[in-house]
Amino acid sequence: MQKRKKNIDVIEKMNEFGKSQTPFLFMVDFEMEAPMVIPLHALDSNRLIYAMNDNFVSYQNFNPINFENLEPLQIIKKPIGLKTFKKAFGQVLANLKKGNSFLTNLTAETEITSNWSLETLFHQCKSKYKLFVKGEFICFSPETFVQIGSSGKISSFPMKGTINAQIEKAEAIILADEKEKYEHTTIVDLIRNDLSSVANKVWVERFRYIDRIKRQDGSELLQVSSEVCGELGVNWRERVGEIIFKLLPAGSISGAPKPKTLEIIKEAERLTFKSEKRGFYTGVFGVFDGEKLDSAVMIRFIEQTSEGLVFKSGGGITSRSIAEKEYEELLSKIYVPIL
Template identity: 50%
Template sequence: MENAAGDFTEKLNEWGKAKTPFFFLVDYQFQKPLAWKLEDVDPEEILYNLNGFANDLPVLRDELPEHIRFDKHPLAFDDYQPKFDCVLRHLNAGNSFLVNLSVPTPLDTNLTLEQIFRHSEAPYRLLVRNRFVCFSPEIFVRIQGNRIASFPMKGTIDASVPNAEQVILSDHKEAAEHATIVDLIRNDISIVAEKVWVERYRYIDRIQTSDKTLLQVSSEIAGLLPDTFDGQYGDLLEKLLPAGSITGAPKPRTLEVIQEAEQYNRGYYTGVMGYFDGENFESAVMIRFIEQQDNGLVFKSGGGITALSNAKSEYQEVIDKVYLPFSHAPHAVL
């Protein structure tokens, strides 16, 4: 099941040039990228629904339990603080302008990974059976014709906060963080595209969770691929990954800061999943991620840290992002 990075890149280049449809997964560190011709994806092993492009054939949806149990056991704040302080030291030393700090949160639930996959209301969903489920709201890159676009999400607030939209859009820390990511993504896209521009800047997406609505701030950055591109999707991913929205800027040094601060293996969390249908290429960042580990389920979540960040509010954001995107869960106990 595991392909070396070089083999993966060559396969995607070959299939893209030949217009052969494929599906792929890339882990955060690009150590275990996986790719299949579309016809070879086994639904007994992998189910996906990427913005309507799916192999999760309609089935009788698993009935949810009458009472859903979803208990999170977050890292204690006293254990989060040293990680935050480590990031802040690097920010203040000028080693980075923005660092995405993530942590694992153990979970107890009476739901299966497949039930979570089938009932999640998210545009990009993936189930790798007995390993993990992902229900992501974030596009990585979308390619239609010679146009490439990326849609980084940075900035989250509970919609129940009075004037939530105004609060998040006028927050100086959030504005600085978002501007940094847009600049980073614009630079990344310029590696593969000839002309790059910001199509939309800081617009609001609404995300429904099982117990609240979140507002998420996004932007759209677009570019034009050169005539010489010729379906080289493997090369493109190798140049663009890991995604800027889940690392930070400048990317190479920030990756080192993340490794020092996090002290755990992200695995496929914050990697990328996607497909090519023979004409269009679409991919998503694997955030909102629940993994089956030896000792139970773990939800991995994170947020962007800048020099203006407050440890308590960043800690709360990490916890808020541990949720199920069910808008109609029966008698949810959360």
């Protein structure tokens, strides 16, 4: 009941700000238990800073810091063992084979140490979407949740399928992989269904194109993306909160069908997480500037815990998945795209 009331309060505030065209930032955790919305004029930049930079918008609430004489970045990983991952993977796979889910996003925590602080990492990393909450976490996400233009066109860009760009013919390999194609198509169908719940008309603008993402060691990852669009109508700002919450949690980091898949995730991730909740990892954050809205899925995520830093990462599991390959993908996503 308390969770529902908090969500309703945030939805109503977002609708109110949308109607009055008051710029705001919003954040919603994966479990949708601690959502927040803050007018941009009331945002405390000593506690929370963000940047959103792509062809759609360019926002940030801080001045760049020039760090001098920085030592080269070092990140030491202490991942969960393959044996532990296989137990969680096995639970997911058993449900997939029973038909309880078609695609399940399984994630894990990796303990890390770094010679840079979270704030330094935030300022030095380059990503489409960045968020830093002091003493809590940083996020440097390449993945858009939804973008809404002033005319009411809504666009989503699900990312599914990752490969090291250094592999010979990497692009051809990832696009030809049947498991990856099935996984990606499943997510595109899910996003189409999600957008259909809020939009009048929905279509796939682009299907399975390649994004290139740089890691701190200079190497690149190739990620497969699609673009799914819809039309909301001119009065979308008055119901912007309802629109966002109706689409949560993001399909690309949950799975299909959503309700049962969320149950599977909760059970399986008890083995890969010290806590039973993802928290803001794989939640969403975004900015409404009074005219349009841009938002991100909070992946590529480092959290400050009482025991140190943890890097949270994962990937989509289908009935065709192989545990060792999924484990390798999980570890390959532990990187910081520094400048």
